[in-house]
Amino acid sequence: MFKRVIKYSNKHFSLFKSIEDITDLRQKPQISSADISTSILSILLSNLGSLNRFNQARNISSVGNIAGRIPSTSTVARSADTIDLNRLREILKSIYLKAKRSKMTQPFNGRYIGIIDGHEICSSDLHRCSLCSVRNVSKIEGVVKLNYYHKYTAFILAGQKFAFMLDIEPIYPLEGETTSALRLLDRVCINYPKAFEAVAGDGLYLNGATFGLLESHHKYTIAVLKDETRELYTEALALSKTTKPLVYEDEGITYRAWDHTISGLWDGYNKPVRTVRSEETKTVRHHCQELGKWDVQEERAEWMWVTNLPPVVDLKNIISACHSRWQIENKCFNEIVSTWNADHVYRHSGNAISAFMLFLFIALNIFNIFFARNIKDKRIRSKTLLIDLIKAEYLLARWVRPIPV
Numbered sequence: 001m002f003k004r005v006i007k008y009s010n011k012h013f014s015l016f017k018s019i020e021d022i023t024d025l026r027q028k029p030q031i032s033s034a035d036i037s038t039s040i041l042s043i044l045l046s047n048l049g050s051l052n053r054f055n056q057a058r059n060i061s062s063v064g065n066i067a068g069r070i071p072s073t074s075t076v077a078r079s080a081d082t083i084d085l086n087r088l089r090e091i092l093k094s095i096y097l098k099a100k101r102s103k104m105t106q107p108f109n110g111r112y113i114g115i116i117d118g119h120e121i122c123s124s125d126l127h128r129c130s131l132c133s134v135r136n137v138s139k140i141e142g143v144v145k146l147n148y149y150h151k152y153t154a155f156i157l158a159g160q161k162f163a164f165m166l167d168i169e170p171i172y173p174l175e176g177e178t179t180s181a182l183r184l185l186d187r188v189c190i191n192y193p194k195a196f197e198a199v200a201g202d203g204l205y206l207n208g209a210t211f212g213l214l215e216s217h218h219k220y221t222i223a224v225l226k227d228e229t230r231e232l233y234t235e236a237l238a239l240s241k242t243t244k245p246l247v248y249e250d251e252g253i254t255y256r257a258w259d260h261t262i263s264g265l266w267d268g269y270n271k272p273v274r275t276v277r278s279e280e281t282k283t284v285r286h287h288c289q290e291l292g293k294w295d296v297q298e299e300r301a302e303w304m305w306v307t308n309l310p311p312v313v314d315l316k317n318i319i320s321a322c323h324s325r326w327q328i329e330n331k332c333f334n335e336i337v338s339t340w341n342a343d344h345v346y347r348h349s350g351n352a353i354s355a356f357m358l359f360l361f362i363a364l365n366i367f368n369i370f371f372a373r374n375i376k377d378k379r380i381r382s383k384t385l386l387i388d389l390i391k392a393e394y395l396l397a398r399w400v401r402p403i404p405v
């Protein structure tokens, strides 16, 4: 299966051709950045989880490093310290463009929505670098116990079967998520001008700077409204109490939804905005203590959002777009940590952490497309089984070059 996924990457995305011109700043390197990038992609695609496992896998190979092109773990680490992140972003973009042209990506419920959020990638009480953020985690008064961590903002495209990972940006020490997010949003709007029409974010993104920046790139914004002290919140709530909701059902959930256009209540953004409120009810069954019987419970949730999407986008569509925001939790952050070991620090330096994350995005986009479109064997239903099959073949391969095919 490892050979199949590599072949697929080359056939559809020219992956290993596109990494040939990757560079790093090592002086007189014996092993090229391209060979190192090949090794990194192999490590990630076969989900080895650490450079140590890579070292062990290298030793299992009965042929060994006869061509002198398979890097040691320390060479991989040193290269990652200075590898060119912009080139990695260009490769991500070329994969996206090819996937879009070949209709391998699909919109989410008919709309192309970008999602942004911040996430902590790793933390340690011991290991740190010059770009670590730091916090006091002591539970004892007067005692200082420091914890070092890295955070970043990520941008993905919501999709029907899978989300497409587009870019990340570090949140540097002493800066807030919004500062990093504005850099990231500006870059993805320039690099992907036609990839999405609106961007969804949590309550942190309900600020004039985000709405203004995206508007300057001709994009709309959707942000969660949960701050009860905001005038927008009280006004939207009051208006919904005096008007009839739109009531509809979708995939077992009953929606009661309100949509109001409000002007003049938000200093940060001077134009009218739509506030959307949605009460959502679904019936869920739990196993009852009595064998073979079920407990039936009603679950209710309530949401409010603010958006500048135009009136032509109807309320049902807006609510679907708002909920696509969960994909960054479920299909990005949770999945890359639980399935792909993304919280493992392969090399602790600011550049290396970003590089491994961008390499992981490259590998995951291809893997997700491969899983959705190329696996016809009905027994391979889960990604974890597919990963196991890829890993097994990789571990047993005879290596003479960085890529054992």
Ligand SMILES: [Zn+2]
Pocket (backbone or CB within 6 Å): 127, 128, 129, 130, 131, 132, 133, 148, 149, 150, 348, 349, 350
């Ligand atoms: Zn650090």
